[in-house]
Amino acid sequence: MVERKMADKKPKPKSKQRIRWSRLVLFILVGIIWLTNAIIFANSSFLNSEAYIKANIPGTPPDETPPVITLKGEETMSIAVGTVFSDPGAEANDARSEATLTSEGEVDGNTVGEYTITYTAKDEHNNTATATRTVKVIEPTGVIYLTFDDGPGDHTARLLDVLAKYNVKATFFVTGAGSDDMIKREYDEGHSLALHTFSHDYSYVYSSVDNFFADLYRVQERVKNITGYTSMLMRFPGGSSNTVSTRYDGGSRIMSRLVNEVESRGFTYFDWNITSGDAGGIYTADGIYERVTGSLKPGGSSVVLQHDIKGFSVDAVERIILFGKENGYIFAKLDNTSFTAHHGVNN
Numbered sequence: 001m002v003e004r005k006m007a008d009k010k011p012k013p014k015s016k017q018r019i020r021w022s023r024l025v026l027f028i029l030v031g032i033i034w035l036t037n038a039i040i041f042a043n044s045s046f047l048n049s050e051a052y053i054k055a056n057i058p059g060t061p062p063d064e065t066p067p068v069i070t071l072k073g074e075e076t077m078s079i080a081v082g083t084v085f086s087d088p089g090a091e092a093n094d095a096r097s098e099a100t101l102t103s104e105g106e107v108d109g110n111t112v113g114e115y116t117i118t119y120t121a122k123d124e125h126n127n128t129a130t131a132t133r134t135v136k137v138i139e140p141t142g143v144i145y146l147t148f149d150d151g152p153g154d155h156t157a158r159l160l161d162v163l164a165k166y167n168v169k170a171t172f173f174v175t176g177a178g179s180d181d182m183i184k185r186e187y188d189e190g191h192s193l194a195l196h197t198f199s200h201d202y203s204y205v206y207s208s209v210d211n212f213f214a215d216l217y218r219v220q221e222r223v224k225n226i227t228g229y230t231s232m233l234m235r236f237p238g239g240s241s242n243t244v245s246t247r248y249d250g251g252s253r254i255m256s257r258l259v260n261e262v263e264s265r266g267f268t269y270f271d272w273n274i275t276s277g278d279a280g281g282i283y284t285a286d287g288i289y290e291r292v293t294g295s296l297k298p299g300g301s302s303v304v305l306q307h308d309i310k311g312f313s314v315d316a317v318e319r320i321i322l323f324g325k326e327n328g329y330i331f332a333k334l335d336n337t338s339f340t341a342h343h344g345v346n347n
Contacts, residue, residue, distance in 0.1 A: 066129035067092045067099035067121040073167040078136045080143070080330045083109050085135055088167055092121035092129075099123045107135045141328035142296060145303045145338065146170040146317070147272065149196055149235065152178030152186070153309035160185060162318045166325070169333040171270075172308070173235045175200045176219055180226045187227040192333040194233035194270070195219050202237060206245035206254055209261060216262075232267050233334060239271045241343035255347040270334060272305035273297065273341040278313035279305075285315035292316070293323045301339035302329075 073088030085107035092101040105117040117133040148159070151174060160182075163170055172186050173196035187193050197205050197212070198219040205212045216234065224230050236258070238244050245254050262269050274295045276288045288306070296302045304320075306313045324331060332338070 066127040067094040069131040097124035148308040151308040152182035288316035303341040
């Protein structure tokens with residue numbers, strides 16, 4: 001019996017302990033392998049990139065290619081004397097390394113003359129490139145305010161592309177139509193957002209003062225919800241001189257009341273002194289171009305009425321901009337200090 005008890009107290013085999021340690025070591029090795037693969041995967045696109053290979057593989061020719069500078073906006077710009085120059089800037093790109101970009105030069109917006117902005121790009125291998133922009137401070141022939149009603153629409157995006165190409169700011173009198181993204185883009189790209197009622201429904205907005213302001217505040221709220229901006233610029237559907245309102249106001253001469261009421265509520269309303277004809281009578285880009293350029297006001301302000309829902313009208317905008325720039329005009333967006341081009345009220 002004694003011998004049996006002594007046998008029961010023999011030490012346990014160490015095989016179970018070895019198994020535990022083996023599992024721990026295996027777990028650590030798996031973790032190391034997983035982490036290594038994750039790091040390699042995260043850097044694989046860079047390690048296999050042409051730029052990395054050229055810069056680090058022995059025998060690769062030295063980098064002697066300078067960065068490429070792309071100007072934002074036009075190479076030659078004109079601003080009216082008395083205005084502040086805002087540099088559109090530039091971009092620098094290099095195929096084999098990072099590039100830094102600096103600029104030199106000042107523009108005195110209060111003195112007529114020609115100024116140069118020089119952009120210099122330098123990459124990590126000390127290759128450099130330069131580009132220049134000429135800025136002319138001029139006594140302008142006149143000011144052109146491009147304004148677009150009834151949008152946004154199907155043609156607004158390409159209109160914005162043209163305006164951006166020439167660094168021209170315009171004014172958009174928006175409604176409840178079109179996409180919120182287009183309104184956001186108009187605002188983000190520095191254009192003026194103005195109001196043209198939500199429904200643009202003559203029979204509703206001109207049936208009573210209350211209906212008009214309900215519709216106006218509705219589009220104002222739309223713009224604010226999209227951009228955070230509360231616009232106080234507006235244009236009456238049909239303009240302040242419209243007579244279509246007589247069909248719906250019950251003889252109350254609603255326009256005479258509205259022009260005073262919008263101003264008393266803090267709004268600034270705009271009409272126009274150049275109509276493109278795209279609302280009726282002209283149906284081609286050539287016709288729009290000829291009407292607008294032939295009606296510009298040398299020495300004064302030209303508030304041009306167009307509609308960005310009309311493709312043929314949008315087609316004419318680039319040529320109108322080029323004509324204006326070539327003939328000494330500057331382009332501006334409307335604000336509450338701008339020329340209002342008010343019409344006479346007929347109702």
